[in-house]
Amino acid sequence: MRCERIATVAALVLLTVLGGCGGGDDSTQANLTPGPPDRTRIVSARVYQHGTWVVPGETPDSVGKALASLKPTLVSGLIRFEPGESVKQHEIDAWNTIRHRVLHAVPDAHFGIELNGLAYTSTDQVTEQMAEIRSKLDPSGWFFDFWTPTYKKRPDIVEAAVQSAHENGEWVGGNAFGLGQDPKVPPGSDYLAVQDIDFALNLSRVRELAKEIPVAVHLGNNPGHPNSSGCLFIRKLDTEKRESYVTMRARQQKANDFRFAYPVLFPECDFKPPKGLISFNAIKDGSMMPTIGRLLDRYDDASSN
Secondary structure: EEEEHHHHHHHHHHHHHHHOOOOOHHEEEEEEEEOOOOOOOOEEOOOEEOOOOOOOOHHHHHHHHHHHHHHOOOEEEEEEEEOOOOHHHHHHHEEEEEEEHHHHOOOEEEEEEEEEHHOOOOOOHHHHHHHHHHHHOOOOOOEEEHHHHHHHOHHHHHHHHHHHHOOOOOOEEOOOOOOOOOOOOOOOOEEEEEEOOOOOOOOOHHHHHOOHHHHHHHHOOOOOOOOOOOHHHHHHHHHHHEEEEEEHHHHHHHOOOEEEEEEEEEEEEOOOOOOOOOOOHHHOOOOHHHHHHHHHHHHHOOHOO
16 A cells, blocks of 8 residues: 555645646546545544544544545544654554544545644654654645745745655645735645635635645634634534535635535634543534535535536
């Protein structure tokens, strides 16, 4: 499996994962991109952060079954690590259980790990951690929070991460901030992600950015701030309003050239002790899971291109 991915051209893989722009010879693309179909089905799901399970009431098996029911081609940010955090056995066990369930439904599904780009202080630190995670979890690719700010502050960190990923046949990219100021796309990025701010999104800038690189959109996530859109999504909106939000974003995808990462176990909010950091749980949110499934079928299948 690893050998096959090393032989893959990483940038082309993610163009397929995110349904990238441009044409080209279909037979050539088929040979070089064994990943998910063009109209990918992205779900955001966070189960571990700081080594802690953030989906109370669920188990790796229940999460795996729920995600598999949506037939995702990309599960984004399943585990997030900070610099210096090692991969724990319970994280390995959960990753393997969830991954097995999803791959049974979608054999070529991709799985991403999330890292915090701004927190790294050296190139060795980021490449060594990527190597350890790779040896234990074998991710398809990497999502870096603060990707464009990291490139602005420490371009060597981004360059090292890109080289490590691409040498191992993995895609890499992450969050773009300062959308209105035309953030510079870090060289070697396979995609950028944009999050909304207070449930608002500058769609014209998203379209401009998508001319340069594949773009994914996800709900804002700033769990330490109780009035952030992620916390409000969990604490203040009811199921009907949450469904209205995801329906709006699903409908906007094609006209604005982005792919929406559906919030299944994401965003997060820190409820402080005794609850602590918790992911939104669509599994337990009334009709949210059937709604996401219908939206994926309508707006995110290859046949809807």
